[in-house]
Structure formats: structure tokens, C-alpha cells
Amino acid sequence: MKTLIYIFLGLAILTPLVIKFLQHRHLYPFMPFKYNFRRRRVTFAKVLRLLNERQAKSIIETGTSRKGLDGTKSDGAATIVFGKWAKRNGAKMHSVDISEDSVKGSRAAVEENGLSDVVTVYLEDSLTFLERFNEQVDFLYLDSYDYSKTDTEIQHKSQVHHLEEFKLIENQLHQDSIVLIDDCGLPGGGKGKLVVEYMLERNWKILIDRYQILLVRK
Numbered sequence: 557m558k559t560l561i562y563i564f565l566g567l568a569i570l571t572p573l574v575i576k577f578l579q580h581r582h583l584y585p586f587m588p589f590k591y592n593f594r595r596r597r598v599t600f601a602k603v604l605r606l607l608n609e610r611q612a613k614s615i616i617e618t619g620t621s622r623k624g625l626d627g628t629k630s631d632g633a634a635t636i637v638f639g640k641w642a643k644r645n646g647a648k649m650h651s652v653d654i655s656e657d658s659v660k661g662s663r664a665a666v667e668e669n670g671l672s673d674v675v676t677v678y679l680e681d682s683l684t685f686l687e688r689f690n691e692q693v694d695f696l697y698l699d700s701y702d703y704s705k706t707d708t709e710i711q712h713k714s715q716v717h718h719l720e721e722f723k724l725i726e727n728q729l730h731q732d733s734i735v736l737i738d739d740c741g742l743p744g745g746g747k748g749k750l751v752v753e754y755m756l757e758r759n760w761k762i763l764i765d766r767y768q769i770l771l772v773r774k
């Protein structure tokens with residue numbers, strides 16, 4: 557009887573810990589083990605591999621990491637993750653955001669993580685920024701206009717905005733460019749609905765289709 561009680565207690569203590577461990581989607585060793593990237597882990601890990609293989613030099617992100625590394629589970633913290641990759645690999649990252657608060661949070665995180673020499677955070681509408689940007693882009697990450705799970709008008713505006721972003725920069729993408737779109741696995745098709753349809757008609761193919769959609773050239 558005593559043994560059974562010990563086994564029961566052991567399981568009651570261990571099971572939640574094991575579940576927590578299995579749900580912990582880390583990017584270790586690239587990022588410290590404590591950060592959980594949840595639904596973005598697989599796509600972020602694949603992008604990091606592709607950036608290495610393709611020796612990317614120029615990264616653009618629309619919608620910046622307003623919460624810095626506190627946002628690994630929610631927003632993604634891409635500015636810091638890919639900024640860190642840029643720092644280690646002699647690349648440059650440009651992150652643009654329309655909100656003063658988001659830019660303030662992101663700039664503080666960039667500074668805190670020692671990335672100020674490689675990551676520039678711009679306070680601007682992504683559309684005017686992309687229209688002006690005239691260099692080649694090796695990795696494009698689209699994650700701006702916040703999506704809504706319930707409001708179909710916001711869903712449509714967000715989808716149109718991400719399509720417009722892509723159209724403004726597509727001529728600076730090349731055969732080895734990588735495109736990642738966030739918040740896709742959501743009701744109504746997510747941020748990527750229109751832009752992915754557009755890309756699939758133009759010689760792009762989907763590499764990973766999960767919460768985020770990752771595309772490369774055919």
C-alpha cells in the first residue's frame with residue numbers, strides 16, 4: 557500500500573514537469589534554453605539553418621519586437637533572434653514599426669542584447685519604408701499589421717497590408733531569398749492569406765506551412 561502511495565505521489569509530481577518539458581520549444585544552443593518559442597520554433601529553426609546555408613547578409617522585419625525577449629512565447633522576439641544571427645554572421649537587420657511604443661521597447665531590447673551595431677529599428681509605416689528601401693533582401697519577415705481572430709474587417713486589412721508590403725519589396729528578392737510570414741495559422745487564413753496566394757502564382761513554393769509560413773523560390 558505504502559509503495560503504491562509513493563508511486564502515485566511520484567507520478568503526480570513528475571507528470572506536470574514532464575509535460576512542461578515536452579512543451580518547451582527552445583532554440584538551444586542558439587538561444588539560451590530558458591526561452592520558449594512555442595509555435596514558431598520549427599520555422600525559426602529552419603530559417604536559422606537557411607540563413608547559415610545561404611550566407612544571408614540583409615534581413616528586413618516588418619513589425620518589431622516590442623517586448624524584446626519577454627515576447628518569445630507571444631510575439632516571437634524575432635528582432636532579437638535574427639539580430640543575434642546577424643551579429644554572429646556579419647549581416648545587417650532592418651526592423652520597421654509604426655508604433656512609437658513598439659519601437660521604444662524594441663530599441664531598448666536591441667541595446668540590452670548588444671545588437672545596436674547590426675540592428676536598426678525604424679519608426680515608420682512599413683509601406684513607406686519598403687518603398688524607399690533599395691538594397692537586395694536575403695530574408696524578409698512579414699509581421700506587422702496586428703491580426704484579429706474575430707474581426708473580419710481587421711483580418712482583411714491585415715492581409716491586404718502584408719500583400720502590399722511584399723509587392724513593394726519583391727523586386728529586391730532574389731533566387732536564394734527566404735520569406736517568412738507570421739500569424740498564419742489563424743481563423744480567416746491569418747496575415748499570410750493574400751500574400752501567399754500571390755507568391756504561389758509567382759515562382760515561390762512553401763517549405764513549411766504551420767503557424768508561420770516559410771517560402772523560398774522554386
Ligand SMILES: C[S@@+](CC[C@H](N)C(=O)[O-])C[C@H]1O[C@@H](n2cnc3c(N)ncnc32)[C@H](O)[C@@H]1O
Pocket residue numbers: 617618619620621622623627631632633634635652653654655658680681682683699700701702
Ligand atoms: C506582432 S507585433 C511584431 C512582433 C515582432 N515581429 C516579434 O517577432 O516580436 C506587430 C507590430 O506591427 C506593428 N505595425 C502595425 N501596423 C504597422 C504598419 N503599418 N507598419 C509598421 N508596423 C506596423 C505594430 O505596431 C506592432 O508593434
